[in-house]
Amino acid sequence: MSWVTKTLSSTIGRKLIMALTGLFLILFLTGHVSGNLLLFKGDGGEAFNIYAKFMTTNPAVKLLSYVTYISIIGHVIFSIWLTKRNKTARPVGYGVSTPPSTTFSSRNMGILGTFILIFIVVHMQTFWAQMHWGDLPVVTYEGEQYKDLFSIVSFTFQNELMVIGYVVAMVLLAFHLSHGFASAFQTLGLNHQKYSPAILLIGKIYCILVPILFASMPVYIYFTSQS
Amino acid sequence: MKLTLKIWRQKNASDKGGFVTYPIDGISSDMSFLEMMDVLNEELTIKGEDPVHFDHDCREGICGSCSLYINGHPHGPKQTTTCQLHMRSFSDGDTITIEPWRAKAFPVVKDLVVNRSAFDRIIQAGGYVSVNTGGVPDANEIPIPKRVADEAFDSATCIGCGACVAACKNASAMLFTSAKISQLAMLPQGQVERMSRAEKMVAQMDEEGFGACTNTGACEAECPKGISLTNIARMNREYYSASLKSENV
Numbered sequence: 049m050s051w052v053t054k055t056l057s058s059t060i061g062r063k064l065i066m067a068l069t070g071l072f073l074i075l076f077l078t079g080h081v082s083g084n085l086l087l088f089k090g091d092g093g094e095a096f097n098i099y100a101k102f103m104t105t106n107p108a109v110k111l112l113s114y115v116t117y118i119s120i121i122g123h124v125i126f127s128i129w130l131t132k133r134n135k136t137a138r139p140v141g142y143g144v145s146t147p148p149s150t151t152f153s154s155r156n157m158g159i160l161g162t163f164i165l166i167f168i169v170v171h172m173q174t175f176w177a178q179m180h181w182g183d184l185p186v187v188t189y190e191g192e193q194y195k196d197l198f199s200i201v202s203f204t205f206q207n208e209l210m211v212i213g214y215v216v217a218m219v220l221l222a223f224h225l226s227h228g229f230a231s232a233f234q235t236l237g238l239n240h241q242k243y244s245p246a247i248l249l250i251g252k253i254y255c256i257l258v259p260i261l262f263a264s265m266p267v268y269i270y271f272t273s274q275s
Numbered sequence: 276m277k278l279t280l281k282i283w284r285q286k287n288a289s290d291k292g293g294f295v296t297y298p299i300d301g302i303s304s305d306m307s308f309l310e311m312m313d314v315l316n317e318e319l320t321i322k323g324e325d326p327v328h329f330d331h332d333c334r335e336g337i338c339g340s341c342s343l344y345i346n347g348h349p350h351g352p353k354q355t356t357t358c359q360l361h362m363r364s365f366s367d368g369d370t371i372t373i374e375p376w377r378a379k380a381f382p383v384v385k386d387l388v389v390n391r392s393a394f395d396r397i398i399q400a401g402g403y404v405s406v407n408t409g410g411v412p413d414a415n416e417i418p419i420p421k422r423v424a425d426e427a428f429d430s431a432t433c434i435g436c437g438a439c440v441a442a443c444k445n446a447s448a449m450l451f452t453s454a455k456i457s458q459l460a461m462l463p464q465g466q467v468e469r470m471s472r473a474e475k476m477v478a479q480m481d482e483e484g485f486g487a488c489t490n491t492g493a494c495e496a497e498c499p500k501g502i503s504l505t506n507i508a509r510m511n512r513e514y515y516s517a518s519l520k521s522e523n524v
Contacts, residue, residue: 051521059447059486060510060511133487134444138378144374145347146348149493150491155489237515239507
């Protein structure tokens with residue numbers, strides 16, 4: 049084994065992959081939520097559709113999207129490997145279980161992650177696959193044609209089951225991020241009395257703010273379509 | 276005090292084992308937990324039964340030998356070693372469940388005794404210095420800031436009892452290994468083997484079958500010596516930097 053594969057196959061090396069892919073996905077979520085805020089513009093989806101076209105055609109964004117796919121797959125594969133190892137490290141459990149001193153999220157990252165993965169698959173099937181290969185209606189702004197993804201989004205979130213599923217997934221994401229954000233920095237070795245309080249604070253704000261912003265979109269669309 | 280003890284009994288490593296309940300009376304609240312176990316064992320011996328086997332040595336909280344998982348906590352309800360836990364931490368009529376440390380890397384030898392030689396092998400892999408450090412130097416003779424010396428000392432207070440492994444949901448030994456890497460990485464005497472130490476100790480820790488860290492912090496909460504999670508972050512830094520810089524291709 050070369051030193052690279054040796055390092056990355058150690059427990060710390062695999063945790064490093066978890067941390068790096070996790071942090072990249074946090075960056076991705078930040079970009080994703082910012083772009084989607086265009087849904088609130090109230091211009092019939094023009095800004096959102098132009099943005100969606102840019103996101104699927106721009107070469108730099110395309111490159112980033114491949115890094116995102118690899119990050120999701122890597123995050124999943126390495127978490128499976130680590131979880132399997134962690135489960136086999138204690139073949140006989142304890143007879144007494146006590147109320148633990150640790151947080152719910154930190155103990156259930158795998159379960160939370162599994163549900164988030166299911167959400168991602170459904171989410172990509174509903175929007176991402178439609179944008180790439182679906183037979184979408186076309187709108188024309190200033191002489192240029194755009195796929196009308198906005199109409200798909202508006203239509204999808206008139207269904208209350210979709211809205212509820214989406215909001216529940218965002219709650220799970222909030223829990224996942226509430227541990228994952230700060231944990232990634234600890235795994236990278238960034239634990240310092242000067243910076244750790246700031247990392248913890250930003251993590252707390254992030255894990256609440258981003259899922260709320262995401263969840264506000266289907267809720268907003270649902271209620272505006274009802275009126 | 277009158278108590279009911281639910282104790283894990285297991286004849287040997289291959290025995291399946293199970294809980295056995297022992298009522299016990301006449302326990303003073305001033306007794307240490309291990310003295311209470313001694314009383315039980317005396318009674319069992321008089322009755323001609325096999326006494327309960329458990330690890331203990333110094334009984335003053337510095338050797339790390341005692342290792343009982345009491346009522347769902349390593350070393351019981353207080354953040355101390357089992358030998359420094361007193362019966363006043365319990366109430367009359369309590370049922371106390373006593374189990375061995377549970378980890379693949381800590382196989383049960385008999386009853387509550389587990390084999391913790393996995394820790395010894397991690398130390399053997401790199402937890403030493405091979406430079407001659409001489410006698411005790413005069414104060415302020417070696418250029419180490421007080422803060423660094425204190426931090427290294429804090430890491431060095433790890434007694435290697437294994438409570439971190441017992442408490443961790445993944446049976447991870449990262450708190451122990453990181454304390455042992457840290458105490459030497461911060462001091463000049465530890466610089467010679469600094470990189471190979473991090474590589475070898477982490478490799479040995481993995482080989483022993485301990486789990487990985489999920490940063491839950493259960494180990495820090497249960498450690499009788501208050502070893503902090505900052506040690507694990509330091510170990511990660513030491514390991515990354517060793518992987519990148521060492522000549523070990």
